[in-house]
Amino acid sequence: QTKVWNVDNLNDGYTSDPDIKEAALWIKQGEAVAFPTETVYGLGADATSDSAVEKIFKAKGRPGDNPLIVHIGSKKQLTDFVAFIPRMAEVLIKEFWPGPLTLIFPKRANVSEKVTAGLGTVAVRMPDHVVARALLKEAELPVAAPSANQSGRPSPTKAQHVYHDLHGRIAGIVDGGPSGFGLESTVVDCTGDIAWILRPGGVTKEQLESVLGEGSVRIESKKQKSHHAPKAPGMKYRHYAPDSPLVLVEDTKSLQQNLQEAKETGRKTVVMAVNEHQAMLEQDTDAFICLGSMNKLEQIAAHLYDNLRQADQWDADIIFCETFPKEGIGEAIMNRLEKASFQS
């Protein structure tokens, strides 16, 4: 009973696509509807309605203490529910909106407590995707939207992923083809003296520094948890994870040793690695999933969640995945792999 609208060939000059109109109407009526963005698919509902927002938490099985990102279609909407815009945020908005950057603001009283999980701040982003923009424009509402996956599972980068996780639990899915970047937006708190990256994502630390200046951007790590900067509450949960245990292995040599051991103990394995390492690894594993080329991290990011879902279909005893340098997009890739892995 979940309706799927196919809007794959919607172009930027959209005026009044009937499918978008219907999806927007359903959001206005308080339903939860999934839609593509340039990062991952989101599950959207009216951010001003407690009962609509509750449907998101229920459909996803999401813990109520994990706040949602509010999505807007125009920068003008921001002042409707944000108490003030810090100077650094102004600079970042000018440079990166619309785009994969979520900013934290002191909130106004009219933002639903359900959206912010009782925090004094609200996370906002303006997505850069033809379908998302059309939908937000048509809905004329701030739309709360987490990733449209079952809580804990890899985020959806295709409408099929959403359907698999949530069909029968949500009103509809707008299918706009594969999402773009493939990992979520960067979440930045710049309400203080420096910009804290609470979750690495589509906009890199290097990009942020190029506009804010070197030394003014920091990535919040587990060690800094006690620091004054607030942590993105969602990051404490195990996330993005396949059902089979995922183990990260730093070099191909120890990966080969791990595979030998698994073979001797009769365990079924899946290996996720770059195509440059395929020849040396594939004969020792039950399945090999190619992550892409080690020189094309944006390709690896775009397909990572799909690959994690595919790895799961083998029902393996263990999934081994190789690691990447934590710079540029590698920071977001490694953040998700660590969250998905067995050890973290």
Ligand code: TXA
């Ligand atoms: O790319 C994205 O950001 C996608 C698409 C759909 O826009 N959305 C997304 O939402 O990833 P979600 O709910 O899966 O992740 C939201 C993250 C969580 O880690 C949450 O804890 C954090 O943002 N967050 C939300 N509100 C916050 C706040 N007021 N302060 C700190 N962190 C916040």
Ligand code: MG
């Ligand atoms: Mg999520």
